[in-house]
Amino acid sequence: MFYYVAKTFAVGPLARALFRPWVKGLDHIPEDGPAILASNHLSFSDSVFLPVIVPRPVRFLAKKDYFVGSGPSGWLTRKFFDITGQIPMDRSGGRASQDSLNAGERALHEGALLGIYPEGTRSPDGRLHRGKLGVARMALKTRVPVIPVAMIGTDKVQPIGRKVPTPGRRVGVIIGEPMTFDAHYDHVDDRFAQRAVADEIMYQIMRLSGQEYVDAYAADVKRRLEAGGAAD
Template sequence: MSFYSVAKNFVVAPVVNTVFRPWVRGLHNIPSEGPAILASNHLSFSDSVFMPVNVPRQVHFMAKDDYWSRQGASGWVMRKFFDLSGQIPMDRSGGKASQHSLNAGEQALRDGGVLGIYPEGTRSPDGRLYRGKLGIARLALNTQAPVIPIALIGTDKVQPIGKNIPRLGRVGMIVGEPMTFESYYANADDRFAQRAVADEIMYRIMRLSGQEYVDVYASDVKRQLEAEKSEAKAARKALRHHSGRRTEDPETD
């Protein structure tokens, strides 16, 4: 029995099923054999725990490569866990590095495996659903594997961004019908075809999850929020400095 099976069936699943009592709909839509891409919304770090617990087959996740570069004892444990559980590091910097990561995911599909991927590329910063990146379309078109849209429900309430310890609460998972894209297979390298496929997948996830859809990349929104936070911090610091000067020298101005 593999590390994945032992960890899932005897450690993770008993805890998750007892504490969080997840509910699942449409599990029969995941094929019992052969390649499949599980395309899910991404609300919480815990998504990568709740989804595979409810899927009978092993799920190889495309996980951001940051998880492999963390330092200290906790970083070592995380790297070992991800490696032993068959997860695939995803370089999101673009270009050849990202393509190398996608090639590893493509190989997992060609080997008949189940690949889990978050098309948004990162967690939603506010609970809304964002534009899907083209990587999932390339995988679907190059391998012709069916895409199974999935909506995770309530994981952001159980473990919001920035919280390390989950809260008590129920989570859910809705599995949609398989999607195939025969009309696009002949144009697998065409970016317009890839965009159409990615948009269709995100539309199906939106219908399942009920989330508001925003046609921009979540990563761009996160960068904007970080910039605004930095500007606000700098403004507060400047205000404190100015207030301090006025206190020290009341004749100023």
Template sequence: MFYWFMKHLVVGPLLVLIFRPWVSGLRHVPAPGGAILASNHLSFSDSVFLPVVVPRPVAFLAKQEYFTGTGPKGWATALFFRLINQIPMDRSGGAASALSLTAGAEVLREGKLLGIYPEGTRSPDGRMYRGKVGVATLALQAGVPVVPVAMIGTDKVQPIGRIIPHVRRVGIIIGPALDFSRYHGQHEDRAVLRTVTDEIMQTLARLSGQEYVPDVYAATVKAQSAQKRSGHAGEDPAPRD
């Protein structure tokens, strides 16, 4: 009810009125059944604009830090994110990330839409970086299509670090669903997962027009930049998928 109320009566109408988002390819979002909406990630507001334009409810995998704050502010933040269908995602890799994907898989098995950012974090400079294989794992485990989504201009509306957004138009390009049923039963094959993930990222790069950096994770670039700013530059290992 809270999600419906915010989308249809409060946030949704305001965003449409102020930012006038344009959408291309909305027909590619399946009317019934589970599907993954795999999107590039330029801004915090990506998770706001996409659900507004998609007719069906969208649950998102969101970084775990949104749900672990303490005190009244932390509790209120966690409650808000849960009410708007955000699911905590541990991005540390390995078993912790695998466990976090379980909740996303359950959403898909229930025939719902799941939003995910394969890069794992927002792009630090507008380029598209190497995707993590969680999106492929979910698609193959649940046997659902992956619908590629390109957010356009959201980094100009709300750059990293900015709370109050700039008022300008944003766009959403939705491409035809990607079918990976040919890899049925191979969700534990790392080579297959990498192949599927790379195909998704290449499709997203074509839709968004972003420069694609296939061999580096966005999180690695962010860590290296932080080290340079602090005066302790050094080689940072790429995070695990």
């Protein structure tokens, strides 16, 4: 109920008035049933504009940090993510990350529309980076369609480090055709099959977004940039 009220009477109207978001391919979103929305990730506001555009509720695998913040702003963020049904994603790897993905799978089994950023973090340089295998394994295990999504211009209205989006620029969402992976469904635990699926998802996102693709993980590129090195 809170999600519906916030989207219909608060966040939605405000976002539409200030940023006039445009969308292509909205008919590719199924009216019901589970699906994975696999999107590029340019800005924190991606997680605002995509739910505003998509008619159905979207549950995101969101960074765990948003659920453990301190102080008034941390409490508010935590409550907002909890009450809108978002799922904490532990990115430390190993069992903790797998438990987060398992929670995403349960949401899909319940018929949810699950949003995920295959790059694992926001792009540090505006380019599209190598997809992690979690989205591929989830798609193979649940056999639900993966819908590639390209967010356009969100890095201009809210670059990394800016807390509030700046009005004056339009943002866009391009939604691609649903993807299925019949040739790989019987090879859930095969890392070569997982890599093939992840790469195909990233290729479709690249085709929609027009971003330059980099065959390196975004987190690794970010660490190199922070250390003063070159992104490549």
